[in-house]
Amino acid sequence: MSQIFNLPDVGEGLTEAEILSWKVAVGDTVAVNDVLVEIETAKSVVELPSPYAGRVEKLMAEEGQTVEVESPIIAISAGGAAPEQNASPATTEPASCDAKDAGAQQAALVGSGPKADSVKRRARKRPEPVSAEPAASFPLPSKHVASHALAKPPVRKAAQDMGINLHDVPPTGAQGQVTKKDLLSYAAHMALPQATQPGESPSSFWQATEISDDRIERIPVKGVRKATAAAMVKSSFSAPHVSIFVDVDASRTMEFVKRLKKSPQFEGIRVTPLLILAKAVIWAAARNPQVNATWTDSEIQIKHFMNLGIAAATPRGLMVPNIKNAHELNLRELAIALNDLTARAREGKTQPAEMSNGTMTITNIGSLGIDTGTPIINPGEAAIIAFGTIKEKPWVVSGEVIPRWVTTLGGSFDHRILDGDLSARFLADVASILEEPALLLDM
Amino acid sequence: MPQANTPATPWGIPDLVQLMDETGTVRTHPTFSPYADELTNTDLKEMYRTMALTRRFDDDMTALQRQGQLALWVPSRGQEAAQVASARALAPNDHIFPSYRDHGALLERGIEPSEITPLFRGSATLGWDPKKHNVHPYTLVLAAQVLHATGYAMGLNMDAQIEAETGEKQTGQGQATDPNQDAVKPAVAVYFGDGSSTEGDVHEAMVFAASYNAPVLFFVQNNGWAISVPFETQSRVPLATRAAGYGFEGLRVDGNDVLSVYAATRYAMDKLRAGEGPVMIEAQTYRLGPHTTADDPTKYRPQDHEATYTPLDPLPRLEAYLRSRGVEESFFEEIETEAKQGGQTVRDYVLNSKPEDFETYLDRVYAEPHQQVEDDRAFYRAYTAGFEEE
Numbered sequence: 001m002s003q004i005f006n007l008p009d010v011g012e013g014l015t016e017a018e019i020l021s022w023k024v025a026v027g028d029t030v031a032v033n034d035v036l037v038e039i040e041t042a043k044s045v046v047e048l049p050s051p052y053a054g055r056v057e058k059l060m061a062e063e064g065q066t067v068e069v070e071s072p073i074i075a076i077s078a079g080g081a082a083p084e085q086n087a088s089p090a091t092t093e094p095a096s097c098d099a100k101d102a103g104a105q106q107a108a109l110v111g112s113g114p115k116a117d118s119v120k121r122r123a124r125k126r127p128e129p130v131s132a133e134p135a136a137s138f139p140l141p142s143k144h145v146a147s148h149a150l151a152k153p154p155v156r157k158a159a160q161d162m163g164i165n166l167h168d169v170p171p172t173g174a175q176g177q178v179t180k181k182d183l184l185s186y187a188a189h190m191a192l193p194q195a196t197q198p199g200e201s202p203s204s205f206w207q208a209t210e211i212s213d214d215r216i217e218r219i220p221v222k223g224v225r226k227a228t229a230a231a232m233v234k235s236s237f238s239a240p241h242v243s244i245f246v247d248v249d250a251s252r253t254m255e256f257v258k259r260l261k262k263s264p265q266f267e268g269i270r271v272t273p274l275l276i277l278a279k280a281v282i283w284a285a286a287r288n289p290q291v292n293a294t295w296t297d298s299e300i301q302i303k304h305f306m307n308l309g310i311a312a313a314t315p316r317g318l319m320v321p322n323i324k325n326a327h328e329l330n331l332r333e334l335a336i337a338l339n340d341l342t343a344r345a346r347e348g349k350t351q352p353a354e355m356s357n358g359t360m361t362i363t364n365i366g367s368l369g370i371d372t373g374t375p376i377i378n379p380g381e382a383a384i385i386a387f388g389t390i391k392e393k394p395w396v397v398s399g400e401v402i403p404r405w406v407t408t409l410g411g412s413f414d415h416r417i418l419d420g421d422l423s424a425r426f427l428a429d430v431a432s433i434l435e436e437p438a439l440l441l442d443m
Numbered sequence: 444m445p446q447a448n449t450p451a452t453p454w455g456i457p458d459l460v461q462l463m464d465e466t467g468t469v470r471t472h473p474t475f476s477p478y479a480d481e482l483t484n485t486d487l488k489e490m491y492r493t494m495a496l497t498r499r500f501d502d503d504m505t506a507l508q509r510q511g512q513l514a515l516w517v518p519s520r521g522q523e524a525a526q527v528a529s530a531r532a533l534a535p536n537d538h539i540f541p542s543y544r545d546h547g548a549l550l551e552r553g554i555e556p557s558e559i560t561p562l563f564r565g566s567a568t569l570g571w572d573p574k575k576h577n578v579h580p581y582t583l584v585l586a587a588q589v590l591h592a593t594g595y596a597m598g599l600n601m602d603a604q605i606e607a608e609t610g611e612k613q614t615g616q617g618q619a620t621d622p623n624q625d626a627v628k629p630a631v632a633v634y635f636g637d638g639s640s641t642e643g644d645v646h647e648a649m650v651f652a653a654s655y656n657a658p659v660l661f662f663v664q665n666n667g668w669a670i671s672v673p674f675e676t677q678s679r680v681p682l683a684t685r686a687a688g689y690g691f692e693g694l695r696v697d698g699n700d701v702l703s704v705y706a707a708t709r710y711a712m713d714k715l716r717a718g719e720g721p722v723m724i725e726a727q728t729y730r731l732g733p734h735t736t737a738d739d740p741t742k743y744r745p746q747d748h749e750a751t752y753t754p755l756d757p758l759p760r761l762e763a764y765l766r767s768r769g770v771e772e773s774f775f776e777e778i779e780t781e782a783k784q785g786g787q788t789v790r791d792y793v794l795n796s797k798p799e800d801f802e803t804y805l806d807r808v809y810a811e812p813h814q815q816v817e818d819d820r821a822f823y824r825a826y827t828a829g830f831e832e833e
Contacts, residue, residue: 008511011737032790033506044739051510123831 002075003052005036007061009069010046017041018066019073028056036074052076124174150177159183170316170348185223186348189315224317235379239295240415243374244423248431250390251405256437260331269335273407274310274364277387278334279440280433281362282306282327288426291383292359295416309361309378310338312345320378321350322358331440362387372410382417385430386410407434457683457695459727462702465754467763469702478532478706484768490531490551490701491761492778494523497547498758499782500556501732503789504563508736512793513563521731523547524757525664525698526634529726532708533632536577536620540592540633543581544664548634552576556785557792566796568804577619586642589661592633593648596657596721599629630658630715632708638669640682652721653689660711661686661723664698666730671743683725691721698726699757729755 017039033049058075149166169186171178285292294301309322366389388408395404413423508516526547561567582588602613612622686693696703711722
């Protein structure tokens with residue numbers, strides 16, 4: 001009968017270890033406490049002595065394989081003078097362990113080589129995920145951000161060595177801690193060519209022919225880039241997009257923003273034209289509900305709530321976190337929610353829950369100085385609004401050309417749900433608010 | 444002219460007491476040699492035996508931990524001389540407050556190796572009867588036992604006072620022995636390490652021990668490492684230097700030399716029993732293994748560690764000395780055989796003992812039902828039920 005040695009937890013709460021090298025082969029005869037295998041845990045490299053005497057029948061894990069604690073790693077026949085039961089380790093005479101040569105053996109029981117990966121633990125049950133039908137009680141984005149980035153010491157050390165501030169790394173650990181993987185993907189992202197600053201010479205980007213044979217930089221498609229690509233392809237090829245544009249005189253919006261900034265009620269709160277646009281989109285959606293909808297092949301689901309997504313460039317790539325139940329927020333609350341959302345996105349701390357269940361999206365391409373574009377709808381939604389830059393342009397008022405603050409609104413709509421007239425009415429409604437924010441009093 | 448006080452030339456360091464050097468050659472010392480001379484060949488052979496059994500027990504426990512049979516093991520490798528020789532110098536009615544690494548002292552005191560195993564197996568919180576040996580439980584909270592020991596020693600003084608007034612022996616003096624048969628007044632020895640010596644507890648204990656003239660021996664095994672922190676980082680001066688600051692004597696001995704450890708301990712206990720207050724002994728030894736089975740010393744130790752410190756191993760030193768005194772090869776062979784058998788006994792004992800159900804620990808917190816304990820029990824059950832099915 002075979003005796004099976006399961007991988008033990010050799011270091012207080014470890015759950016796995018990597019098999020580094022086997023010290024025995026199938027057919028070898030081993031005695032109790034003979035070294036069988038060298039393993040590397042999150043804490044150290046150790047050699048495991050045999051709990052059994054007998055002949056090695058089977059190695060049940062390969063070198064280089066990561067094995068969970070309690071998984072079988074070796075089968076040893078119950079040979080020799082003292083046959084043993086399967087489950088209990090041998091109590092036979094240890095063969096190789098006498099007081100003198102124990103020294104050499106003892107020294108071999110600890111080894112070298114740091115391994116800084118995180119300690120994996122048994123999975124905890126999680127609360128049931130909130131269903132796709134967000135209730136009114138859906139929690140607002142948390143306003144509490146831990147002031148101290150959580151990470152285990154090896155990750156901390158690695159971040160320090162790499163010159164990376166842990167606060168900048170988006171955490172995915174179960175307790176909100178930055179894992180080694182998070183750190184590496186962040187570092188990989190940071191290593192991507194960054195946009196050249198205005199005025200900075202981009203000459204170093206180009207490579208002369210004689211310097212290198214391979215002048216093509218290859219960036220693996222993975223993570224957020226991959227997810228973004230898949231979502232865009234899905235949306236682009238499943239939802240027929242119709243895009244429309246409108247130029248808007250946003251001068252009153254600019255004045256309104258200026259007044260809000262001075263208002264004591266908005267003291268300490270960042271107020272931007274985006275806030276007015278967000279409010280306008282919510283207001284217009286209520287008047288044209290089909291823009292706030294999802295297409296399935298059997299039905300059109302019209303959402304009587306607004307989880308307003310804001311497309312944001314983050315250290316991890318493009319993210320679309322959304323403000324849950326934005327329709328319930330007054331202007332001040334909406335401003336705070338926007339601030340929180342953009343701050344978290346900029347710090348790369350957007351949580352997966354913040355990106356799920358969006359109903360409609362705004363992309364603020366104006367922040368990059370662009371007039372307008374044809375945005376691609378976030379999958380599962382029916383409309384996306386592109387907010388162009390606001391700048392002073394000549395504008396004709398009552399036959400006279402005068403400078404006004406002008407912007408262009410662009411929108412893409414899922415033609416399966418919305419025909420041109422509905423899309424146009426919606427965009428015109430949004431534009432009307434930017435032209436006259438006082439209409440919001442109608443809400 | 445006052446002596447300069449820089450890290451390179453600190454003042455007030457006690458001389459190192461060494462009676463037997465690395466080769467097993469013995470020299471004389473006016474104060475300590477008379478104590479060492481008490482040791483007969485039989486005493487020395489018994490000490491060697493306990494040290495060898497401790498070494499073997501230590502190896503077996505490390506192997507058992509690597510086989511998943513123990514949660515943790517704290518090796519004593521390299522510190523056997525300091526532990527065994529100091530414990531041997533104590534009287535049977537003295538009280539020992541150990542740390543968690545003092546296996547040699549326990550074995551010298553008559554505790555069976557298997558009795559040390561339950562704490563590390565998780566099959567019981569304590570495997571030996573403290574009252575039978577006057578050896579208190581292992582303390583995992585660093586340095587806490589130093590306070591316990593000092594308090595106990597202060598209690599012994601109070602007992603002595605009561606006895607002087609009433610003529611009745613008090614309980615603290617008895618336990619392991621019959622107080623009426625005791626040859627000497629009981630005292631206390633507390634074991635701790637250089638890492639613990641940095642804890643505030645040790646400072647507080649020494650202040651109180653000095654203030655109350657408590658009969659307590661502070662026996663610190665300086666094994667060179669506080670887990671991964673080398674001793675040079677912990678202190679500018681040998682630890683024995685600190686005793687002067689509290690106003691009692693500090694001795695610095697070669698902790699790998701059984702003769703000087705024994706002699707210094709005997710000297711210190713005589714002083715304690717004479718009412719001359721606490722004494723501190725710093726036994727300078729070396730931790731040849733890891734801090735525990737949960738760390739990897741190759742990550743923080745110098746590469747040449749083995750070459751530098753293997754010569755300090757106390758076992759070959761004592762063996763050389765015994766051979767020079769005419770002890771025959773057969774003695775060492777017998778010890779080897781006995782150590783093997785002892786290893787087998789420990790292995791069988793460990794494999795046959797079952798880890799205790801966690802909730803039984805909750806049952807022992809209070810004698811009567813208690814809401815806090817029930818809250819904790821509910822939390823524990825919810826916690827253990829909270830894992831994904833595997």
